[in-house]
Each structure stands twice: as C-alpha cells, then as structure tokens.
Amino acid sequence: MEATETEGATPAQPSLGCCCQRRGLLEAALGLAVGLSALPAAAEDAAQGPAVMPPQVGDQFVFLTGDKKGQVVRVEDLAVGGPQMQAWPFDPKTKTARDQNRLNLVMLLRFDPSDLSGDTKANSDQGVLAYSGVCTHEGCPVNMWMKDLQFLFCSCHGSQYDPKAGAEVQAGPAPRPLPALPVKVEDGVPVVAGQFSGRVGSKIS
Amino acid sequence: MHRLLSTTALAFGLLAAGSTLPAFAIDNYSPVTDARLANPEPQNWLMTRGRYQGWSYSDLDQINTGNVKGLVPVWSISTGVDSGHEAPPIVNNGIMFVATPYSQVMALNAATGELLWRYKRKLPEGFSALHNTSRGIALYGDKVYLPALDATLVALDAKTGKVAWESKVEDWKTGYYMTAAPLIVKGKVMVGVAGGEFGIRGFVAAFDADSGKPAWKTFTVPEPGQPGSETWQKADTWKHGGGSTWQSGNYDPDSNTVYWGVGNGSPWFGDQRPGDNLYTASTLALDPETGKMKNYFQYHQNDSWDWDEMNAPTIIDYQKDGQTVKGLVKPARNGYLYWLQRGQDGTISFDHAQPYVKQNVFKSVDPKTGRPDVDPDHKPGTGKEATFCPSLWGGKDWPYESYNPKTGMMYIPSNDNHCGHLNGRVQEYVAGQWWTGVDIPEIGFTVDKNASSYGEIQAFDVATGKKNWSALYPKSMMWGSVLSTAGNLVFAGGTNDREFRAYDARTGDQLWQFKTNSGIIAPPSTFSVDGVQYVAVESGWGIDAAGQQALISNLLGWPKDVPQGGVVWVFAVQK
Numbered sequence: 193m194e195a196t197e198t199e200g201a202t203p204a205q206p207s208l209g210c211c212c213q214r215r216g217l218l219e220a221a222l223g224l225a226v227g228l229s230a231l232p233a234a235a236e237d238a239a240q241g242p243a244v245m246p247p248q249v250g251d252q253f254v255f256l257t258g259d260k261k262g263q264v265v266r267v268e269d270l271a272v273g274g275p276q277m278q279a280w281p282f283d284p285k286t287k288t289a290r291d292q293n294r295l296n297l298v299m300l301l302r303f304d305p306s307d308l309s310g311d312t313k314a315n316s317d318q319g320v321l322a323y324s325g326v327c328t329h330e331g332c333p334v335n336m337w338m339k340d341l342q343f344l345f346c347s348c349h350g351s352q353y354d355p356k357a358g359a360e361v362q363a364g365p366a367p368r369p370l371p372a373l374p375v376k377v378e379d380g381v382p383v384v385a386g387q388f389s390g391r392v393g394s395k396i397s
Numbered sequence: 398m399h400r401l402l403s404t405t406a407l408a409f410g411l412l413a414a415g416s417t418l419p420a421f422a423i424d425n426y427s428p429v430t431d432a433r434l435a436n437p438e439p440q441n442w443l444m445t446r447g448r449y450q451g452w453s454y455s456d457l458d459q460i461n462t463g464n465v466k467g468l469v470p471v472w473s474i475s476t477g478v479d480s481g482h483e484a485p486p487i488v489n490n491g492i493m494f495v496a497t498p499y500s501q502v503m504a505l506n507a508a509t510g511e512l513l514w515r516y517k518r519k520l521p522e523g524f525s526a527l528h529n530t531s532r533g534i535a536l537y538g539d540k541v542y543l544p545a546l547d548a549t550l551v552a553l554d555a556k557t558g559k560v561a562w563e564s565k566v567e568d569w570k571t572g573y574y575m576t577a578a579p580l581i582v583k584g585k586v587m588v589g590v591a592g593g594e595f596g597i598r599g600f601v602a603a604f605d606a607d608s609g610k611p612a613w614k615t616f617t618v619p620e621p622g623q624p625g626s627e628t629w630q631k632a633d634t635w636k637h638g639g640g641s642t643w644q645s646g647n648y649d650p651d652s653n654t655v656y657w658g659v660g661n662g663s664p665w666f667g668d669q670r671p672g673d674n675l676y677t678a679s680t681l682a683l684d685p686e687t688g689k690m691k692n693y694f695q696y697h698q699n700d701s702w703d704w705d706e707m708n709a710p711t712i713i714d715y716q717k718d719g720q721t722v723k724g725l726v727k728p729a730r731n732g733y734l735y736w737l738q739r740g741q742d743g744t745i746s747f748d749h750a751q752p753y754v755k756q757n758v759f760k761s762v763d764p765k766t767g768r769p770d771v772d773p774d775h776k777p778g779t780g781k782e783a784t785f786c787p788s789l790w791g792g793k794d795w796p797y798e799s800y801n802p803k804t805g806m807m808y809i810p811s812n813d814n815h816c817g818h819l820n821g822r823v824q825e826y827v828a829g830q831w832w833t834g835v836d837i838p839e840i841g842f843t844v845d846k847n848a849s850s851y852g853e854i855q856a857f858d859v860a861t862g863k864k865n866w867s868a869l870y871p872k873s874m875m876w877g878s879v880l881s882t883a884g885n886l887v888f889a890g891g892t893n894d895r896e897f898r899a900y901d902a903r904t905g906d907q908l909w910q911f912k913t914n915s916g917i918i919a920p921p922s923t924f925s926v927d928g929v930q931y932v933a934v935e936s937g938w939g940i941d942a943a944g945q946q947a948l949i950s951n952l953l954g955w956p957k958d959v960p961q962g963g964v965v966w967v968f969a970v971q972k
Binding site: 345 | 480522523524525526527529570825827829830831836837838944947
C-alpha cells in the first residue's frame, strides 16, 4: 500500500511520499485547477521531515556503503579519478541523513580539476563533483563504474554517463544527463552549494 | 457489449491506485470459475499457458496448415509504452485482457480491438526495477489480477477496470518486484517475486481472491531449523539467498499439486554460500490451499551460473516402455531437457535427462537422482574466472515451450552456441541495489562465430526424446514463446527481424510470416469469437533480448537495436 493508493483522494495529505510530479500529471488528466493540491512542493517536503526533503544548500554527505558507511564524506575519502561513492545528503543541523527518499541518492566523485569540462568545473570545488545517483532512464541506481573509460554505469540497463563532462549520456537508453548537484568544500568537507541542475529521476516514477 | 460508466465511477477509477481510462464498462461478463479453469473452453485463452498443465496449446483448428497462408492482421493497438512486452493476450468470451510493461492492463473487444478500459498503475516515488515488464494477468470470478511491479497484488473489476483491492506482497525498496502472472486455484491467487539480482529471499505467496487477504507464504530459501537449511552451510547466507519465483506455476488438478520454479542463488557465486542451497534452481511441489511443500527437485546444486530454473515443468503424461508415465517435462535453463515423474502425493522423481544445447558444465547426470557431476573448471567463483556454456541466458530462458498432444511433440525455443565467463568478487549488500558479485560491465559473453545458427525452435518427440525437426535462425537468437494448435501449427516470434511465424507442427516447414512493428518476445495466444478463430500477440522488444542483442552486435555485427514500443496484433484468415 504505497503512496499510490490514497494519493489524490486526499491531495494535501502530508504523510505520503513526495508525489508532486505525479500529482501534476493527475491534475492534468483530470483537468483540475491547480488550487486543489494546495501544498507547494517545498512545504510538502518540509512537512515530511528532513529525511525526505531533497538536498539543501549547506548539506554535507554521508556514505551509503563501505567502511565509513554513515560517516560524513571528506574530500580525502574520494579517490582521484573515480570510482563514484554513493551517498546521502546529510543535514548537519538536525544530524539527519536524507535517506527516506530514493530520489535523494547522490554520487560523489573527485578528479583533477583540469580534467573537467567548463560547466562541470563550475559545479565542482577542488575537483569534487556530485550527481544524482538515479538513472534518468528508469530510475535505477547508477552504482557501477567503467574504469577504463571513467564512465558511470547504470546497474539496470547499461546507460553510461561521463562525469567529467556534465554526466552527458555516452551510451545506453538514458534520455538525458544525470542532474548535477553543485558542491563546494568547507574545511575539507564537500557540501551542497545549490539545487539539482535538472529533474531527478525517470519517467516512470 | 459496453456502456458508458457513470461520472462517479470514472472519478473513482482515476483516484484509486492508478488510473483507469477510458469510460466503458463491460456487460454480460462471464465469471471465471474453478471448473472453467480446470477445463477451459477451446474458444478462450483463460490463463498464461492456456491451461493449468502449461501446454501453451489450443484445441482450435479453424486456422490450420491448409489456410494459414491467408492469415492477415484484423486489428492492432499501440500499447503506448516501451520496454519488453512479455504478456499473452488473455481472452474470456470475447473480452481480451492484456498486460503491458509498467504495470498496465488493457481490456479490449477481442474481435474488433475496441478499447474498453485501461488501468495504469502509478508507481511509487523513486521506484525502479531491473525489468519493467509484465508476464501477464490472471482471471478469476469477476476480477483481473495484476501483480504490479512495486510488489503489490492489484485486483481489478473485470467489467470496469476499477481497483477492487490491493494487497502489499513485499517491500519494493528491498529489491523485490513482481512480473509473473498469478496462478489461481480454488480461490487462492498465487504470486511469485523477482529480485534475484538484488539479494532477495524468494517465496511464493497466496492471497484470497475475494478479499486480498494473505493466505500463505512459502519461502524458497529455508531459515535455520527448517528442512533444507542444512544446505546453507555458511551463517546468514540464507537471508539474501535468492531463489526468486518470477514465472507462474503449473497445476495438476488430479493430485491438487502446484509446480512452481525457483531461480538462481544469490549472489551468483556459489562459493559465497557453500552448500546445495535448497531450493534454488528447483521445482517445488506445493499444496495450493496451504502452501505446504510436498516435495522438490533441484536441477543443479550451488548455482554459480545464474541459471534460474524459474519455469515450472510442463505436466504431460508420456509413454515409456509401453506404459503411461505421469510426467513433468522441462527444458531447463542449464541446457538439459528433463523428464521427471510426478507422484499422486506430490513427489517428484527423476526419470532421465539429455542436453538440448551445447553444455560443458555437467560431466554427467546421475541416472538415479538426476544430480549433475559438475566440472569445476567450468564453475566460476570468487576470484576464479571460468567459462561455461550455455551462458547465463541458458539453453532456454523464460520463454515458454509448447506441448502438442496431437503430434506428441514439445516445441522448445532455445539458444545455442553461446557461452559466458564470470569472475566473482564480494560485493557489499545494499538493500534494493544490484548484488550478484559481479558488475554488469564485467559479465562475459561469447558466441561461436563459426556456428551456422544461434536461435532455434527444437521439436522433440516427448516419448522418445528424438529431435524431429528444428527451425534454425542463423542471424538471431530466439526469445519468443511458442504456441501450438490442433490445426497442426506452431506460432512464434522471438527473432530480431520482427517476424511472427507459423510452422507446420509435424515437419517444421515455415508456412507463414508477418513483419511486426518490433521484435516479439511475448507468448502468442489463440481464441475464437462468433465462430472465427484469431491469433494474437504483443510485439515489443526489450529487456534481456535487447541486452543480449547489443552484446552480439559487437561480436557478430548484427544490428545493434531492434525498435522498441509495443503493439498488440490480432490475426485471422482472410475470407
């Protein structure tokens, strides 16, 4: 009984998962006025608590896997040249990992800054980059790494992204790049410096 | 045939779990009973394999070897979605129900193609699945049962498409998802789960058809203390031991036994979970009313090749030494064709087996028990690379074989002359993420470049095991389920050239072909309405067929892409 069951029946129900996009589609299908779903996205996320909210400026990151699982990521934890590390945004004020929404999954990477393309460099600091970890094809975790090419590889259908060049699609069925999450480094710790550069997730969810 | 729904009903359909469009309802719907499922009328195709025994065979013979050349499309409809279409058109007295990828169902007038209603599930925020397909719906009473991708069983009103109830089967966030058509016996809706690449612990579960309340749940991997747990020798490996159940079972009404197949062990490399690992790569014999396991047969122990044995064996009574044997016949993914005997008490005993494709892993198969003697040189492990044939896609993957009682032959969609090589490592388990012990870019796949063919339909005489004929595909693998009919016809798609073909069931002569929109990996079905026989199939390439095609394009220069996007085709003989 996921959010789908009652979504729409009680549109402002705050305890449901963040369904803003799908609600919009539903409204379009029904031809309903926007006012029916009164709660704006940001307020809805906030009402659900920090673990569900999307990354916020100033967030740190915590490891999803590995020996340092749950610990705050530091620049020196990231190997130059990859592979990516899966992580959750972490609210340092409430000490909360934003791990209750799969769309918050991000990947951190580190490269020599001179290897990065212009736009990509602008979103990075000290060569550290963050992207959405959710494939733009069908929403699977982009958790594999092609060492020779230094490409990110999706674990479901093989989409390949070049992290040094804006995560543009290099092969596979993904329709668009992975959204970038701008980062800056504060006291050796990567933190969120802006919003995702595009819509996170796929067409199906 | 239909009438407009009321505005209220339409609104409910949209606001419940998913949306239902457009606004037609079906009058005079014929409820599906136990008696009808046990003896389905020839004009109908009430379940995935046509009948409980899993024959994928129809008694209809209006379309036959004499007139199949006149087969033409009479209607088609776009499904509007991509990905692999793997569901058969299910037909109940003139109403067709067909599932598509992304957990959607269309109800159509089977003779005219008019869309009566359509259910589109809204998948949860952040949801993803390895395979966004559906292998079909099931009918019972006045409901349509859809196993939704987000591990939820959805019951729809067959007349309107409205949601009657939903029942959560498992937590999709931990890697479970559902694609297999349910099997319904005596009011129990049985479902299996996918997720063998995500470290799930498999099970078959049953729900009450009326209420959706859970009835029973039988795990395919035992916990400590349960029978079979001694075959999981390393602590805690059972917890994520795999044993997915992603194909529907078959049912023997005579002994009241359900046969359900079990998939690969998890992770893929057996040395990480020492022991035989019951009941992975097995067929289970289950009591449909309680879920109690009556017996099992394991095809290979300590699976290390991703050889799921998720397809249930076909229930056939075959002849041996002048006697009729109550049998189970199964072309296994491991490349062997098995003849098993089924006891009235649910026991499964080994009769004999023979390879039907090139297989280099089994040095022999014990003639009494069926246990293979595995060549360690062809068994991959952790830090141990090994080559094995057939590759992880097996001699036959999930597509269904057909048994034709008129010819006594089984028609097996198979793939030959391909091998895999794997080298495992220990991966950290993350709930809901890929966990096989190898990343996809490192999965090795080779073909024999000198082979004259790869895909094939093999026609075996079930009594003798002799191959009577085969249809060979020199430039394609074979990913299509087979349908055979009393008209002495075999229908199948499955090739990368988008063709739908008909063969003479007795000789293998190709009698007809039609180029569809995409490649066909779905099972064809056949039915009749008002005395006219039709053949129907979804065409919509994707999933493993597409992934394998991409790999082979690099090896053999075959086209890299087969167009995707689904269409339901319905054919009849031109008058």
